[in-house]
Amino acid sequence: MANVISDETIEYVGILAKLELSPQEREQAKKDMGSMLDYIDRLGELDTSDVEPMSHVFPINNVFREDIVTNGDMRREILSNAPGEKDGMFMAPRTFE
Amino acid sequence: MAKQYETVIGLEVHVELATKTKIFCGCSTAFGGEPNTHTCPVCTGMPGSLPVLNKQVLEYAVAVGLATDCTITRNCKFDRKNYFYPDNPQNYQISQLYLPICRDGRVEIGTEDGKKFVGIHEIHMEEDAGKLIHDEWDDCTLVDYNRSGVPLIEIVSEPDMRSSQEVIAYLEKLRMIIQYLGASDCKLQEGSMRADVNLSVREAGSGEFGTRTEMKNLNSFKAIARAIEAERERQIDLLESGEAVVQETRRWDDNQGESYAMRSKEDAQDYRYFPDPDLVPVVLDDAFLEQIRARQPEMRPEKMLRYKREFDIPDYDIEIITESRHMADLFEATAALGSQPKKVSNWLMGDTLRLLKERDMDPGDICFSPENLARLIALTDEKAINSSVAREVFEVMFEKDIDPEKYVEEKGLKTVNDEGALRAVVEQVIAANPQSVADFRSGKEKAIGFLVGQTMKAMKGKADPGMVNQLLRELL
Numbered sequence: 001m002a003n004v005i006s007d008e009t010i011e012y013v014g015i016l017a018k019l020e021l022s023p024q025e026r027e028q029a030k031k032d033m034g035s036m037l038d039y040i041d042r043l044g045e046l047d048t049s050d051v052e053p054m055s056h057v058f059p060i061n062n063v064f065r066e067d068i069v070t071n072g073d074m075r076r077e078i079l080s081n082a083p084g085e086k087d088g089m090f091m092a093p094r095t096f097e
Numbered sequence: 098m099a100k101q102y103e104t105v106i107g108l109e110v111h112v113e114l115a116t117k118t119k120i121f122c123g124c125s126t127a128f129g130g131e132p133n134t135h136t137c138p139v140c141t142g143m144p145g146s147l148p149v150l151n152k153q154v155l156e157y158a159v160a161v162g163l164a165t166d167c168t169i170t171r172n173c174k175f176d177r178k179n180y181f182y183p184d185n186p187q188n189y190q191i192s193q194l195y196l197p198i199c200r201d202g203r204v205e206i207g208t209e210d211g212k213k214f215v216g217i218h219e220i221h222m223e224e225d226a227g228k229l230i231h232d233e234w235d236d237c238t239l240v241d242y243n244r245s246g247v248p249l250i251e252i253v254s255e256p257d258m259r260s261s262q263e264v265i266a267y268l269e270k271l272r273m274i275i276q277y278l279g280a281s282d283c284k285l286q287e288g289s290m291r292a293d294v295n296l297s298v299r300e301a302g303s304g305e306f307g308t309r310t311e312m313k314n315l316n317s318f319k320a321i322a323r324a325i326e327a328e329r330e331r332q333i334d335l336l337e338s339g340e341a342v343v344q345e346t347r348r349w350d351d352n353q354g355e356s357y358a359m360r361s362k363e364d365a366q367d368y369r370y371f372p373d374p375d376l377v378p379v380v381l382d383d384a385f386l387e388q389i390r391a392r393q394p395e396m397r398p399e400k401m402l403r404y405k406r407e408f409d410i411p412d413y414d415i416e417i418i419t420e421s422r423h424m425a426d427l428f429e430a431t432a433a434l435g436s437q438p439k440k441v442s443n444w445l446m447g448d449t450l451r452l453l454k455e456r457d458m459d460p461g462d463i464c465f466s467p468e469n470l471a472r473l474i475a476l477t478d479e480k481a482i483n484s485s486v487a488r489e490v491f492e493v494m495f496e497k498d499i500d501p502e503k504y505v506e507e508k509g510l511k512t513v514n515d516e517g518a519l520r521a522v523v524e525q526v527i528a529a530n531p532q533s534v535a536d537f538r539s540g541k542e543k544a545i546g547f548l549v550g551q552t553m554k555a556m557k558g559k560a561d562p563g564m565v566n567q568l569l570r571e572l573l
């Protein structure tokens with residue numbers, strides 16, 4: 001494996017992803033991430049010197065909607081996906097600034 | 098000798114655009130809906146939903162860019178800013194990092210030392226987040242996604258401001274431009290305009306920037322001015338005592354008059370921006386820009402010149418009235434209904450501004466219609482009500498846009514122009530106040546004022562004071 005993920009990196013990624021990993025999970029995650037990066041590195045083998053940079057894979061631009069209200073009240077459907085609900089709102093674990 | 102310090106300030110201003118629908122879905126942006134009633138799979142980040150850009154958002158953003166001398170980015174796109182927080186159901190905010198819609202603009206402000214330009218680094222389009230409410234009872238956080246996906250533009254200035262006065266002048270100018278364009282109502286108190294202040298201090302004459310902090314939670318111009326003064330002092334104190342300013346985000350507490358560092362997410366701040374694959378690029382051609390340019394409304398400088406030509410009112414009045422597009426529209430519409438322009442301007446410059454100030458309101462909050470103002474002016478022109486009654490009626494009209502004709506009728510406030518009835522009351526007043534009558538006859542001119550007052554009181558204010566005066570003199 002060409003990419004070696006350090007303990008610091010996995011720690012940092014864990015903070016960003018808000019994940020707490022056990023020591024075993026950490027080792028597994030380091031291995032998995034390393035092989036993912038190896039896989040991505042294969043892209044570097046391609047010769048792209050003749051390819052124009054692009055920001056989207058489809059040759060389409062300018063897809064717009066008009067500023068017209070098309071959605072009605074779908075609170076029931078939307079909240080049916082909530083793990084918890086109170087007063088018409090999603091219930092989440094306590095968060096603060 | 099004490100060191101001299103210079104304050105260096107840049108602003109990030111978020112403005113909520115006045116669209117009917119959200120930036121990427123057909124949900125309403127109306128205020129005051131029950132929680133989560135303006136939501137759909139797109140703005141709650143459901144897997145498989147597809148965002149589509151609201152064309153009006155693009156048009157407003159370009160209009161603001163053109164009005165602030167920006168270069169418009171012909172090829173622009175949206176990026177995902179990744180972060181985990183319950184106000185953001187997608188776990189990313191759709192924003193623009195790499196190719197913001199507008200760049201390199203400027204606005205002119207007036208300062209103590211004359212005119213000056215504040216540079217605009219960029220303007221980008223993005224979506225607002227949901228609202229979090231702390232629930233004490235269950236010790237949890239409740240989330241309302243009605244604001245999620247409401248369109249914003251973020252206007253990032255260059256660090257060109259040097260004092261709170263310059264910051265306020267810049268914000269007032271931006272607000273005026275955006276209100277004139279109709280792109281937003283820009284109300285700080287209601288959050289449709291929010292400013293974050295980036296501030297650092299440096300020794301006067303130094304070419305280097307000091308370490309800056311970012312101040313959030315500033316809900317009024319006064320709070321912004323206070324926060325700037327306090328943060329300047331705080332940073333100078335740190336430097337004077339040999340400590341370093343820490344780059345951090347701080348939250349202003351306007352009641353305490355001080356700020357505190359927000360929980361430092363600094364070391365875990367990595368937004369991993371990347372182009373949003375759900376949204377296709379936006380490519381703007383000359384025709385599109387020309388269309389927006391042609392649609393730009395008359396801005397303040399042209400409006401002032403036109404008012405000079407069309408209306409017989411003082412320059413000072415023109416200056417005040419055109420500070421707010423709403424006020425200017427109200428002025429013109431009322432004058433178009435036949436009211437004498439100077440009289441319209443008097444109501445706007447006098448009682449309207451006084452009431453706005455007393456109530457801490459913006460000219461944009463004025464609710465009375467030009468029709469009702471024109472009716473009130475007509476009532477006074479016809480001498481159907483006197484000026485003190487007119488002011489009373491105006492206050493009610495300012496409150497809830499009542500029809501002054503109806504109101505005056507219902508409350509019986511019409512001036513009694515029936516000379517016979519008035520004469521009878523004047524005679525009674527003369528009979529009841531022999532002392533004042535005697536005073537007047539012996540040459541005390543002031544005594545007549547008292548008698549006029551007594552008559553007005555007896556008439557419950559519904560008399561023309563000029564007519565009362567005239568009758569008194571005749572009968573004495």
Ligand SMILES: [Zn+2]
Nearest residue numbers: 122124137140
């Ligand atoms: Zn929606």
